[in-house]
Amino acid sequence: MDGDYAIAEGALAAGCRFFGGYPITPSTETAERFSERIPEVGGVFIQMEDELAAMASLIGAVWGGKKAMSVTSGPGFSLMMENLGLAAMMETPLVLANVQRGGPSTGLPTLTGQQDMMQARWGSHGDYEIIALSPDSPQECFDLTIEAFNLSETYRVPTLIMTDECVGHMHEKVVIPPAEEIELVERKWYNGPKEKYMPYAPDSDGIPFMVKAGDGYRFHTTGLTHDERGYPVINAEQQDICVRHMVEKINNNAEKIIRMDEEGTDDPDVVVLSYGITARIAVKAVQGARKKGIKVKNIRLITIWPFPEKRIKELAHKAKAFVVPEINYGQIVLEVERCVSGMAKVIGVPHCGGGVHNPDHILNVIKEAAK
């Protein structure tokens, strides 16, 4: 199956029972698959009037007790930003997949890109942290969609699957394990006295409990800066508590959240760092570089946000240079630059979208970097 279908299948396996969306190329196949499959498991599929409403419908479904997701691309991702911020502020666990295409604007509807990586982090206004994962194959579209739901429920945070047209439309074998072998994180339900429920009172792990609409709990939730009861408190003191909580619940758990594939020598000349489809292409370049005797460590980021600062800082002491190919004009490379902070060269290998890198091009940059 293709990556788009695998996202839908992963979501269903994770217990997603609500999909609200506004289909857009190249993510349409995910919506199509949901519309066919979700009624079979008693879930709901709604094609909303636009992306703003799609995101809003997810928030409603989640507070109604369901696991919910949507999928989009390009302009749709921009339109979802407003309510993605609302979901972050309301600490609403949900999953959004972005099958990236070339941009800006309507750009390249049918061709690939990785140009929304920074938008994934900063797309909505205000300070918040988010989790974003990047699959490199249809198999990982399935696996990481399940992980996205688990992370989203664990930290009560919107979680993004940042894939792209190439992986979304690529057909490969996908192994779907038996349901009992799939580990799922269920929502942290509150079951204390009804009058004591507070939607934003952190538990010992820092994450507040949730309740389901209709179960008799009376509470307030809002996009405004709020206290533990969910009522607006418009002052700098409460803003500090509110923002700190949203940022720190992710940052303080970053080491638990972050996953990456690391391969090759621990004493590298060059570290090649990439993600998603580009990571597959980069392997070919790394193989070529090793044939030339260059000591290369290859890193594939699976978690993009939070960013693996700690590991990159460690490697910055050892390597001469970092090479960062990505299908954009240079986004994650800036984050690497920040972490390396002048201790090694950082060289981007930009590609403006519409296709993947030529492995030889990446190889040439590695050779240059090793000098």
Added chain:
Amino acid sequence: MTEIRFSGFGGQGIIRCGLITGKALSLFDKKHATMTQSFGPEARGSACSSQLVVSDERVLYPYITKPGILIAMSQEAYDKYESDLQKDGILIIDEDLVEPKPPRDNIKLYSVQSTRLAEELGNRIIGNLVMLGFFTAVTAVVSPEAMKKALPGLVPERFLDLNIKGFDKGYEVGLQTIGKKTTKTKRKQEITK
């Protein structure tokens, strides 16, 4: 590693050819296969193509660079993709729909009347299956058993038998073309399988 391009015009089942062969290889022949396809307006009506990269190891680069096998089911597709075919490659055409140029670089040319044979079997819609049968026989990239196992779920159930008939016909003609003439009984087995 083998790179294969199926090409023709939209509606001939070109993408389906890639899906069937990819599923056969990756689920039943224990190979790694990655399929990509031409997508968007260009995939509808005009030259349409699906690309398959086949390997014993994981496929890293998902697109084809220099295909070793080109299947062309329309003149436009042939004109567009023939020059990509590597030296010593295999070119397979529907001989009623493609007028090939003089051969170059030791390319092996095989031709089959896939659309006409499908019409004789009752429906031209299975022309792609006749072509797949022929392709399976002349290239031996994939086993005929795996190909037939891959069909359920990828062709409408009520037309499964017709699709298998089309595949078998193409496979039989393919074997004859490369000189492995089947005996009558063997051919019969092939058809009833």
